Amino acid sequence: MAEKRTLRIALAGNPNSGKTSVFNCMTGARQHVGNWPGVTVERKTGHLSHRGYDIEVVDLPGTYSLTTFSVEERVARSFVVDERPDVVVDVVDSGNLARNLYLTVQLLELGAHVVVDLNMWDELQASGARLDRAKLTELLGAPVVSTVAQTCEGIEELLDAVVDLAEDRVPRHRHVPVSYGGHVDDVVATLAGAVESAAGGREALARLPARWVATKLLEGDPEVAALVAGGAPALAAVREAAARGIEHIAAATGSDPERVISEGRHGYVAGALREALTEATVDRMEISRRIDNVFTNRFLGYPIFLLFMWLLFQLTFRAGAYPMHWIDTLVNWLCGTVCAGLPDSILTDLFVDGIVGGVGSVIVFLPNILILFLGISFLEDSGYMARAAFLMDRVMHALGLHGKSFIPMLMGFGCSVPAIMATRTLESRRDRVLTILLIPLMSCSAKFPVYLLVGGAFFGERAGSVVFIVYLLGVVAAILLGRLLAKTMFRSAPEPFVMELPPYRLPTPKGLGIHMWERAKLYLQKMGGVILVASVVLWFLGAFPRDEGARTRVEAEASSLRAAGTVEAVAQADRLVEELDSTQIANSFVGRIGRTIAPAMGPLGFTWEMSVSLVTGFVAKEVIVSTLGVLYHAEAGPGEPRESLSRALRNPASGITPLAAFAFMMFVLLYTPCVATVAAVRREAGSGWMWFSIASQLSLAWLVGFGVYQIGRLAGL
Amino acid sequence: MTAERRTRLSDAQPGTAAVVVEVAGEGPFRRRLLDMGFVRGMCVRVIKSAPLGDPVEYCLGGTHVTLRKHEAEQVVVTVLPDAVCSPRRRRGLGWHHGHGGHGPRWLRRGRSE
Numbered sequence: 001m002a003e004k005r006t007l008r009i010a011l012a013g014n015p016n017s018g019k020t021s022v023f024n025c026m027t028g029a030r031q032h033v034g035n036w037p038g039v040t041v042e043r044k045t046g047h048l049s050h051r052g053y054d055i056e057v058v059d060l061p062g063t064y065s066l067t068t069f070s071v072e073e074r075v076a077r078s079f080v081v082d083e084r085p086d087v088v089v090d091v092v093d094s095g096n097l098a099r100n101l102y103l104t105v106q107l108l109e110l111g112a113h114v115v116v117d118l119n120m121w122d123e124l125q126a127s128g129a130r131l132d133r134a135k136l137t138e139l140l141g142a143p144v145v146s147t148v149a150q151t152c153e154g155i156e157e158l159l160d161a162v163v164d165l166a167e168d169r170v171p172r173h174r175h176v177p178v179s180y181g182g183h184v185d186d187v188v189a190t191l192a193g194a195v196e197s198a199a200g201g202r203e204a205l206a207r208l209p210a211r212w213v214a215t216k217l218l219e220g221d222p223e224v225a226a227l228v229a230g231g232a233p234a235l236a237a238v239r240e241a242a243a244r245g246i247e248h249i250a251a252a253t254g255s256d257p258e259r260v261i262s263e264g265r266h267g268y269v270a271g272a273l274r275e276a277l278t279e280a281t282v283d284r285m286e287i288s289r290r291i292d293n294v295f296t297n298r299f300l301g302y303p304i305f306l307l308f309m310w311l312l313f314q315l316t317f318r319a320g321a322y323p324m325h326w327i328d329t330l331v332n333w334l335c336g337t338v339c340a341g342l343p344d345s346i347l348t349d350l351f352v353d354g355i356v357g358g359v360g361s362v363i364v365f366l367p368n369i370l371i372l373f374l375g376i377s378f379l380e381d382s383g384y385m386a387r388a389a390f391l392m393d394r395v396m397h398a399l400g401l402h403g404k405s406f407i408p409m410l411m412g413f414g415c416s417v418p419a420i421m422a423t424r425t426l427e428s429r430r431d432r433v434l435t436i437l438l439i440p441l442m443s444c445s446a447k448f449p450v451y452l453l454v455g456g457a458f459f460g461e462r463a464g465s466v467v468f469i470v471y472l473l474g475v476v477a478a479i480l481l482g483r484l485l486a487k488t489m490f491r492s493a494p495e496p497f498v499m500e501l502p503p504y505r506l507p508t509p510k511g512l513g514i515h516m517w518e519r520a521k522l523y524l525q526k527m528g529g530v531i532l533v534a535s536v537v538l539w540f541l542g543a544f545p546r547d548e549g550a551r552t553r554v555e556a557e558a559s560s561l562r563a564a565g566t567v568e569a570v571a572q573a574d575r576l577v578e579e580l581d582s583t584q585i586a587n588s589f590v591g592r593i594g595r596t597i598a599p600a601m602g603p604l605g606f607t608w609e610m611s612v613s614l615v616t617g618f619v620a621k622e623v624i625v626s627t628l629g630v631l632y633h634a635e636a637g638p639g640e641p642r643e644s645l646s647r648a649l650r651n652p653a654s655g656i657t658p659l660a661a662f663a664f665m666m667f668v669l670l671y672t673p674c675v676a677t678v679a680a681v682r683r684e685a686g687s688g689w690m691w692f693s694i695a696s697q698l699s700l701a702w703l704v705g706f707g708v709y710q711i712g713r714l715a716g717l
Numbered sequence: 718m719t720a721e722r723r724t725r726l727s728d729a730q731p732g733t734a735a736v737v738v739e740v741a742g743e744g745p746f747r748r749r750l751l752d753m754g755f756v757r758g759m760c761v762r763v764i765k766s767a768p769l770g771d772p773v774e775y776c777l778g779g780t781h782v783t784l785r786k787h788e789a790e791q792v793v794v795t796v797l798p799d800a801v802c803s804p805r806r807r808r809g810l811g812w813h814h815g816h817g818g819h820g821p822r823w824l825r826r827g828r829s830e
Contacts, residue, residue: 394769
């Protein structure tokens with residue numbers, strides 16, 4: 001028995017090959033979701049034990065090929081090359097062997113120890129096709145097993161094959177070289193010879209199969225080209241041989257190596273399948289095509305799509321409001337029983353307002369995230385997501401985006417945090433980052449109370465139209481910014497819309513559950529901490545410095561007034577406390593920041609109170625309303641606090657004109673989102689893009705606010 | 718045997734079938750199409766375009782993929798006169814001229830879509 005008891009295996013495969021299901025079957029919920037170093041491509045790892053082996057499973061990004069054109073393919077390839085996993089399990093969609101085995105061939109060419117897993121084996125059998133697995137094993141030179149990952153059938157056998165291969169109990173794959181045609185094969189052989197002579201003493205080159213390096217050099221692969229860069233004569237000889245080879249191939253075939261080599265691989269697969277496969281008699285897309293006759297129908301497609309989107313939105317944000325309310329009640333109740341017993345002190349304030357408030361602001365998003373990802377997983381696993389992208393691509397392409405960006409953008413109207421997390425459904429990093437930058441422009445539901453207050457105060461009956469215009473301008477801003485960014489910073493990487501429409505399938509509860517749990521964990525672990533700390537820090541900035549002397553004095557005075565019991569005395573006491581709160585916030589660090597930036601906000605027509613409220617709005621947008629309430633001495637207590645605040649704002653003494661109010665609404669729409677969103681942006685796009693997002697939105701908000709106010713004034717509004 | 722005409726995939730109408738000649742252009746996009754199986758000899762059926770006219774759904778070797786119009790412009794094809802991918806052609810590489818017209822029923826239905 002071998003002494004090595006731990007194995008490291010990688011899962012490779014095409015998108016839609018059921019790779020994730022295989023991964024879930026292998027590891028259950030024992031998964032760790034993180035990112036690949038340096039890139040925000042999701043990296044999932046898991047552990048399992050099988051026949052006494054401790055096996056670490058790394059889920060590679062789903063790819064069709066192993067070029068260097070996309071981050072996903074680079075990540076997958078460099079893992080196989082650099083980390084040398086003991087075994088690479090290539091998950092293959094049995095219903096689509098011709099295309100899936102193309103990746104298998106590339107993994108074999110790369111010299112990986114491959115186990116080919118024919119997944120969705122049941123579908124192949126149901127289709128009437130017959131596949132000779134022994135024959136395919138022989139032809140590919142790699143063990144071939146079959147699984148049905150939806151029910152976790154065959155996973156044990158797959159793991160047996162993995163262990164056998166890792167322990168050399170089956171013949172290691174004998175490399176059956178792909179033939180690219182006579183002329184090309186000669187060129188590849190010559191070049192591979194040159195590579196081999198150059199490889200001596202060069203570790204990076206020596207560990208790669210020479211033939212693979214040769215084909216990659218002919219294809220013009222930049223990463224492999226970098227391996228043979230340098231002044232050494234042997235390397236120069238390789239480069240020269242490669243250049244001659246490309247010319248030779250062009251002369252002999254009238255085509256370029258990239259195409260010839262790709263055709264060679266496809267031909268190799270087609271040849272193997274001709275021998276091992278008896279074609280299906282039933283088309284597995286038949287049912288899907290019938291469903292699509294309705295779902296992507298010219299007339300019915302959009303109404304059905306909108307209905308699904310409406311349902312998803314309502315479920316996430318309407319139905320999600322109930323658990324949010326319960327959480328809120330529970331937290332308040334817990335706090336009510338616990339906090340009541342605490343002495344009146346700064347520490348109590350820190351605990352109640354800072355920490356409990358902070359924890360509250362973290363978990364309050366959880367119901368939304370859970371429901372949204374349940375919905376999104378359902379759409380993805382069922383196959384409808386691809387249809388949605390198909391329907392919406394025309395519209396989203398106008399913004400320089402992919403059709404799949406629509407759902408995250410739409411969810412942005414509810415809350416940016418789950419919406420930004422939802423961008424993980426997008427395959428390319430370019431689309432993901434661009435979508436993340438645009439999502440905050442979709443006016444989230446927390447901004448609505450601000451519009452309601454300001455709009456209601458200054459535009460009376462026309463408030464509805466004004467608020468609608470604000471929402472609309474958010475969309476317009478997203479379109480313009482999207483087009484601008486797509487033409488400037490994101491021009492370099494045009495992602496082709498080559499998307500597969502997989503057959504419709506019924507999602508499994510297990511798959512949905514794992515996906516949902518994954519997101520919740522990711523949110524709590526990776527963003528929760530940041531949001532919590534930021535909330536406490538912001539609370540601190542709002543609560544300090546405090547004038548304890550004044551507070552004790554006022555509270556003593558207020559309680560003696562209340563003790564007097566007359567209506568006037570109680571009112572006087574309330575006024576005193578209000579005065580104190582107002583002074584407190586104005587003198588706090590937040591207040592000072594607000595007042596410091598107030599001159600910069602002057603050209604937008606904002607008062608210093610508005611500036612302060614914008615700073616506190618960084619905690620959460622609805623806080624703007626309560627800050628304005630405190631600063632403008634809205635009467636607290638029962639009744640209609642909003643009505644009284646509304647009156648206070650409208651009062652000419654407030655110094656706010658309707659024009660400034662509109663500029664303010666635009667500013668709130670566009671400026672830096674709340675701390676939770678910023679944490680989400682950092683998590684999903686990285687720190688660089690987080691700062692870009694903050695800076696660009698602040699500038700945009702200021703410019704638009706400035707434009708609105710100054711042009712309005714010139715127009716005499 | 719009927720004469721076949723060479724055209725761009727974007728010009729092929731829904732319900733027709735065509736055989737890939739080559740993918741023009743260069744870079745990531747061309748490479749992606751090559752990797753997906755848009756190589757010489759593969760038969761492509763045009764299923765339908767999205768309600769707004771773009772993108773278009775194609776069937777290639779048994780899978781359904783979508784391409785934007787300007788992407789499909791890069792694919793040079795010869796349109797098959799009988800609008801049918803025979804199983805031999807569907808597998809690609811080594812299809813026969815003039816074969817067809819009697820594939821399975823679902824293959825022929827493409828015309829009415």
